[in-house]
Amino acid sequence: MMNNSKKKLLSHTLFILGFILPLQHVISAEPDFVKEGDAAYKPGHPIYDRWDKFYKIEQSQPEEAEKILLELTQLTPQDIKVWKSLTYLQIRLNKPNEAIQSVRKAELLGPQDQQLKLQEAYLLNQQNRNTEALVIFKNLSTSSDSEISNKAQQAVQNLSGSTVKPTFKDIYFAPSYESRYDDFIFPLKMRYGKNLEGGRAQVYGFVNLNRDTKSKGGVRPEIIDENAVTVGVGANYQPWQSIPIRAYLEVGGSYDLIDRNRDKFRESVVGGVTGYQEWYANPTIEHRTVWNDYFTDLYGNVASYSREDYNVIADLRLRSGFNVYRGEAGTVQAYGKLHTLADSKGENYNNLFEYGVGVAWQPFNYVPVKLRVERLYGDYFKSALSDGTESYNNTRTELVFYKDF
Numbered sequence: 001m002m003n004n005s006k007k008k009l010l011s012h013t014l015f016i017l018g019f020i021l022p023l024q025h026v027i028s029a030e031p032d033f034v035k036e037g038d039a040a041y042k043p044g045h046p047i048y049d050r051w052d053k054f055y056k057i058e059q060s061q062p063e064e065a066e067k068i069l070l071e072l073t074q075l076t077p078q079d080i081k082v083w084k085s086l087t088y089l090q091i092r093l094n095k096p097n098e099a100i101q102s103v104r105k106a107e108l109l110g111p112q113d114q115q116l117k118l119q120e121a122y123l124l125n126q127q128n129r130n131t132e133a134l135v136i137f138k139n140l141s142t143s144s145d146s147e148i149s150n151k152a153q154q155a156v157q158n159l160s161g162s163t164v165k166p167t168f169k170d171i172y173f174a175p176s177y178e179s180r181y182d183d184f185i186f187p188l189k190m191r192y193g194k195n196l197e198g199g200r201a202q203v204y205g206f207v208n209l210n211r212d213t214k215s216k217g218g219v220r221p222e223i224i225d226e227n228a229v230t231v232g233v234g235a236n237y238q239p240w241q242s243i244p245i246r247a248y249l250e251v252g253g254s255y256d257l258i259d260r261n262r263d264k265f266r267e268s269v270v271g272g273v274t275g276y277q278e279w280y281a282n283p284t285i286e287h288r289t290v291w292n293d294y295f296t297d298l299y300g301n302v303a304s305y306s307r308e309d310y311n312v313i314a315d316l317r318l319r320s321g322f323n324v325y326r327g328e329a330g331t332v333q334a335y336g337k338l339h340t341l342a343d344s345k346g347e348n349y350n351n352l353f354e355y356g357v358g359v360a361w362q363p364f365n366y367v368p369v370k371l372r373v374e375r376l377y378g379d380y381f382k383s384a385l386s387d388g389t390e391s392y393n394n395t396r397t398e399l400v401f402y403k404d405f
Helices: 004-028 030-034 046-057 062-075 080-092 096-109 114-126 130-140 146-163
Strands: 167-173 176-178 183-196 201-212 228-237 245-256 265-280 294-305 311-327 330-343 352-363 369-380 391-404
Touching: 046 062, 062 080, 080 096, 080 114, 096 114, 114 130, 114 146, 130 146, 330 369
Parallel strands: none
Antiparallel strands: 167 183, 167 391, 176 183, 176 391, 183 201, 201 228, 228 245, 245 265, 265 294, 294 311, 311 330, 330 352, 352 369, 369 391
16 A cells, blocks of 8 residues: 555646646647637637637636636537636646546547546546546556556556555346246345455455246256355455456355255355456547457356355356447447356256357446347257257346446
């Protein structure tokens, strides 16, 4: 963790960098307005006259200049240069909260302008809102603009040690509809715990809930999902900081929500290794096409489950595709998917390979929800199911919600 003096130094350094460079851009923008050929923006027009007065007094009377810009936001709310000018003027006036609101207005009008996003992150850092700032810096660290990516990477490096909270809580909820079972499945997991070693290690309590609408209990239960509540404690550790892999152990008690012809309460011990990684191309907006704005994500988990008689189950999933739309309505992705399951006991339903295509939509880019629709084709590679099924096709519709606090 950084001490207070380092935090203040970082805050001032980021603030100064974020202020000086964009301010030069604003000052140089004055001739751009004067040279505009729009007949409506000639001397005597209220918009022209306000801009003319603004440029004359912005250095000597910044408070009055701010009032002029606020008037222009009412007259021309869709003019991005009004919000940009207001942002940097409010920085000069030491009004960071107002500047954050102004730069966000500018971002709505220019969602692909990474310089605006960088400025917002600097302002958030100045206000010690480092968790929010770090999210933006991390997104910009892979920018194709080397100047922006270098600044963002340095900020991530400086902030990472200071922004990890001593405690954490998160929630994951991913209801889905599986057409091959005509079944709705509802997995939910909530955690609350403590970060150790700057988040490299975690200890936590958790609640898991898995339920579906098709499974049946009784003498001959038909089980599709787990249909149980599990409560317990867990711990995980990331051995290599540069590799997103964690070893974990969770211990608790599990209670069956339907009759499975066994004791409803069972101990639950799960131990294994898991990891997740994303890769993005992030081309500049002027060079972006559907074909060069690609992404890939990889997820893997290998674990032993006591409630499955310590069966070791491996789960590997790869998605790769293109961002076909990025704008104010969110991000739309089209991708191919590969998924495989394998286990140590050779259970046919745990040994499969599936492939297919999917479409995903994340609304408005700020909402922690993603809607997926996937068409998948699968094969059981150990043996057929009891009813003779060797292959299947499935349409999965899934709504994924994840939020950490």
